[in-house]
Amino acid sequence: MFRSAQHDNVPSVVSPRVINIEDLRRAAKRRLPRVVFDYIDGGAEDEQTLRANCHAFEGVTFRPRCAVATPACELSVSVLGASLSMPLILAPVGSSRLMYPRGEEAAAGAAGAAGIAYALSTLSGCRLEDVAAKSKGPLWYQLYLVGGRDCALSAIERAKAAGFSVLVVTIDTAVSGMRERDLRNGVKELLSGNLASMLPFVSQLLIKPRWLAGFLTDGGLMKFPNVVIPEKGPMLYADVTAALEHSVVTWDDLEWIRQAWGGPIVIKGIHTEDDARRAVNAGADGLVVSNHGGRQLDSVAPTLRILPEVVASVGDQIEVLLDGGIRRGSDIVKALCLGARAVMVGRAYAYGLGAAGGAGVARAIEILRADLVRTLKLLGCPSIAELDRSYIDVPAGWPAA
Numbered sequence: 530m531f532r533s534a535q536h537d538n539v540p541s542v543v544s545p546r547v548i549n550i551e552d553l554r555r556a557a558k559r560r561l562p563r564v565v566f567d568y569i570d571g572g573a574e575d576e577q578t579l580r581a582n583c584h585a586f587e588g589v590t591f592r593p594r595c596a597v598a599t600p601a602c603e604l605s606v607s608v609l610g611a612s613l614s615m616p617l618i619l620a621p622v623g624s625s626r627l628m629y630p631r632g633e634e635a636a637a638g639a640a641g642a643a644g645i646a647y648a649l650s651t652l653s654g655c656r657l658e659d660v661a662a663k664s665k666g667p668l669w670y671q672l673y674l675v676g677g678r679d680c681a682l683s684a685i686e687r688a689k690a691a692g693f694s695v696l697v698v699t700i701d702t703a704v705s706g707m708r709e710r711d712l713r714n715g716v717k718e719l720l721s722g723n724l725a726s727m728l729p730f731v732s733q734l735l736i737k738p739r740w741l742a743g744f745l746t747d748g749g750l751m752k753f754p755n756v757v758i759p760e761k762g763p764m765l766y767a768d769v770t771a772a773l774e775h776s777v778v779t780w781d782d783l784e785w786i787r788q789a790w791g792g793p794i795v796i797k798g799i800h801t802e803d804d805a806r807r808a809v810n811a812g813a814d815g816l817v818v819s820n821h822g823g824r825q826l827d828s829v830a831p832t833l834r835i836l837p838e839v840v841a842s843v844g845d846q847i848e849v850l851l852d853g854g855i856r857r858g859s860d861i862v863k864a865l866c867l868g869a870r871a872v873m874v875g876r877a878y879a880y881g882l883g884a885a886g887g888a889g890v891a892r893a894i895e896i897l898r899a900d901l902v903r904t905l906k907l908l909g910c911p912s913i914a915e916l917d918r919s920y921i922d923v924p925a926g927w928p929a930a
């Protein structure tokens with residue numbers, strides 16, 4: 530399905546060159562200009578939450594059952610009515626087309642080929658219909674209200690018509706987080722279109738000629754083709770930060786969004802048990818315990834730490850997902866032991882996309898799948914459905930099971 534990395538002039542992502550997600554991260558760093566790599570890799574302010582999301586997994590330790598044969602491990606799970614080959618969904622990652630030509634299409638294609646779901650960001654560089662055409666797996670559409678209500682209503686209609694099955698409403702983006710790396714790398718200046726402002730920052734693009742050639746051949750700086758503003762057309766890249774500030778989603782909006790969509794809705798960006806209950810009261814079918822991968826409000830608790838209180842409070846009423854900090858299949862296992870039905874990953878696959886396009890995303894998924902099977906076997910657990918708190922120890926102070 531994916532053309533060979535050799536043919537595309539992108540680095541190979543096979544073993545032993547790439548054996549884990551950190552290798553994909555390093556490969557992405559080599560291929561991408563600093564401004565694009567840091568856009569993926571960075572977080573808000575001091576990046577405390579970004580780091581804490583990952584470290585929280587280290588604090589949870591396994592309690593394996595040894596001398597147990599598990600010849601085949603069952604990984605499949607049903608999430609929001611769709612059967613997934615493993616408990617993994619590719620999270621919405623805006624502007625994936627900066628990472629690789631037709632990036633959203635490549636990522637959706639890799640997800641579909643692996644039998645997992647892909648969530649397309651509102652801030653996609655590819656038309657949602659083109660993304661749908663590239664995937665044979667379940668597709669979710671992530672909604673921001675940038676461009677206003679009419680613009681959102683038209684995207685909702687298009688997403689329904691194109692076969693997207695779940696609407697993900699992200700609620701943690703009242704304004705864009707303070708991503709200091711983006712400021713230092715001149716994102717604002719590079720988007721300004723003003724040559725004098727851009728000049729101090731263009732060298733980082735010029736020293737990555739292969740990326741630059743792909744980017745330019747793919748049309749250069751794209752607009753957002755799924756944010757079509759009435760009488761204006763697709764939103765410009767440079768307008769998005771201001772648009773986010775005027776487009777906060779409130780709990781009241783959920784009512785008209787639910788009516789317009791008419792299908793399953795997932796609320797993404799739950800940080801507390803209180804908001805989890807609000808999501809249930811708003812009629813959501815699923816929620817994602819998520820802090821946007823530490824890209825929004827810094828210093829919020831890592832998602833894994835919040836998961837138990839959310840599961841205890843609403844886990845019997847709504848499907849609970851988690852994202853943030855997942856870099857290994859064993860991280861997925863820990864989240865499942867603490868009650869998540871499935872997880873989303875953002876950076877883990879975005880690094881793959883930046884490293885080698887669809888082949889890199891496929892490799893990220895393959896790495897996580899192999900990790901998952903190996904971890905289950907080493908735990909002596911035959912199926913993800915059987916994972917529970919008895920397979921782990923959590924740090925002192927975490928809520929009881």
Ligand SMILES: Cc1cc2nc3c(=O)[nH]c(=O)nc-3n(C[C@H](O)[C@H](O)[C@H](O)COP(=O)(O)O)c2cc1C
Nearest residue numbers: 569620621622623650699821822853854874875876
């Ligand atoms: C480069 C990048 C862009 C993102 N864009 C969006 C977006 O457009 N909409 C959204 O809801 N979340 C967005 N996110 C957040 C992810 O959906 C997800 O919550 C986060 O990446 C999970 O953390 P992880 O990267 O540690 O897996 C983005 C994340 C990254 C890394």
